[in-house]
Amino acid sequence: MIKMQYPIQISKLIDSFMKLPGIGEKTAARMAFFIFDLPEKDVTDFANNLLAVKKNLHYCTICGNITEDKVCEICLDKTRDQSKIMVVAQPKEIISFERSREYHGYYHVLHGLLSPLEGTGPEDINIVSLVKRLRNDQVKEVIIGTDATPEGEATASYLSRLIKPVGVKVTRLAHGLAVGSDIEYADDLTLMRALEGRTEL
Amino acid sequence: MKLNSLSLEHFRNYSAVNIEKFGNVNILLGNNAQGKTNFLEAIYLLALGKSFRTNHDSELIQSGNDQALIEGTFTRDRQSEIKLGLKIKKHGKVAYLNQLEQPRMSDLVGQINTVIFSPEDLNIVKGSPAYRRHYLDLELASLSPKYLNELRIYQRTLKQKNQYLKMMRDGKSHDQLYLDVLNQKLSKSGGYIAWARNQNIIELEKYAKVIHFRLTQEKEQLQIIYLSEIRSNDLVSPETANKALLANFQKMNEREVRQGITISGIQHDDLSFIINGTNVASFGSQGQKRSVSISLKLSEIEIIKKVRKETPILLLDDIFSELDQNRQTFLIKSFEKELQIFITTTSINDLDCRIIEPPLILKVTDGQVNNRSKDG
Secondary structure, eight states, X not given: OOOOOOOHHHHHHHHHHTTSTTOOHHHHHHHHHHHHHSOHHHHHHHHHHHHHHHHHOEEOXXXXXXXXXXXXXXXXXXXXXXXXXXXXXXXXXXXXXXXXTOOOSXXXXXXXXXXXXXXXXXXXXXXXHHHHHTTSTTOOEEEEXXXXXXXXXXXXXXHHHHHGGGTOEEEEOOOOXXXXXXXXXXXXXXXXXXXXXXXXX | XXXXXXXXXXXXXXXXXXXXXXXXXXXXEOOTTSSHHXXXXXXXXXXXXXXXXXXXXXXXXXXXXXXXXXXXXXXXXXXXXXXXXXXXXXXXXXEEETTEEOSSGGGTTTSSOEEEEOGGGHHHHXXXXXXXXXXXXXXXXXXXXXXXXXXXXXXXXXXXXXXXXXXXXXXXXXXXXXXXXXXXXXXXXXXXXXXXXXXXXXXXXXXXXXHHHHHTTTOOOEEEEEEOSSOGGGTTSHHHHHHHHHHHHHHHHHHHHHHTSOOSSGGGOEEEEEETTEEHXXXXXXXXXXXXXXXXXXXXXXXXXXXXXXXXXXXXXXXXXXXXXXXXXXXXXXXXXXXXXXXXXXXXXXSOTXXXXXXXXXXXXXXXXXXXXXXX
């Protein structure tokens, strides 16, 4: 029996697609054959875009955000509130906060959460440069915006215990009911957290 | 709480079964390996979202099919009917409540309550400490979402800590502050868990003591003792348990770092059953162990009635063949009239039919269920 195999180019492309999050072999194969059928211009653009992301972008030397320059736009913007730094796990979370247009302070990206199971200890995330930034007396408050997972919570506690002795206020984002949602449809855990974090009117 | 109708599709050995009406007492009659326990398992799955027999969803799907479907309608004690559904795929399950897909499996859990009696219950007394912890956790988790959440946090954080201790031992990282944070998280969840376990055991003992005394014709005094490294006077509140646990972690810190593994904690907790001053697990007879497990299960019904204000559905998986006449009679008599019961058995003669009201007999043969009372 003759075993059917992908042409080498296709199977290499499948391997590449499989490096992406959430992509298994079957989806990768579908994508690879789809690429073969695309007009050449689209494929060239695609390839160039991939390279551009890697070649032209890097981390901001101050906050760890993604930028084309040495320092990102947000860090360069001196009209922002100098007294606040919001700590997030990933650059994409900055976009979420920026979209809300309500936060005007600066950011700091950890590039991960403390999780020894994934090989990430305190030395492996972007903490040292955060502590350095706090030497600037203008910073009065660090807002910790990590996920409400066990790892997000442990990272938040770690940072708070690290930062508080420096004399900077540390706050944590609130957890609870989603805006515009019905209490009737909230799950038990969300309700529990909302109750724990209730505020006085 | 009553099950009114049940339909199964490609579930275990059932291709398609639809039962429109159940009685208060339902007997699933059939030879071995015909699908009697599968039927109970389906009801259990609707109640808890997982099986009591397997952790592998793929085993629940009839071979040659992609998915299994379980649907049941239930009446709660205050008369509102709900329809629960569970679609089981090879890599996960989806819950439906009144035909609406639910975002989380946990939305299904707790809608209905069941208590299952099976020959494996003996392991609560005879089995490993891990089995008893699991029994306790399962019971508590079904009554309290907060308990389930704290348990998940504890288990996850414990894994992280053990991994970090390994990293420290191997010289890959050394940050006592992070270890302190992990200990603080573990103590907070662990303190709550230990407190809740202790409360539950006190409650369980209160009921089990009375039931066991009656079951043994007033001969045996049952005591249930919670074995934890947290002393009993620290178990009065989650906060005091938290403090005590944190102190233990701090005391053990050096040893834990040296050995690269967590030594302290609630992951070693256990239960001990005492009859007339003697430990049942070590010195009790087989019969005594069985009586204790029955007393515990009957207490579970009382606790569910009290906490959820709802009578559970009882699932009795082939237990009568293992009980002597006295215990059989006691068990059947202790089920109140309003309880709905599902019993699997190979022979109707095992059951003392004079005591229970006329049962609905469902004959189970090779994945088919026939209502025998209709046939005459």
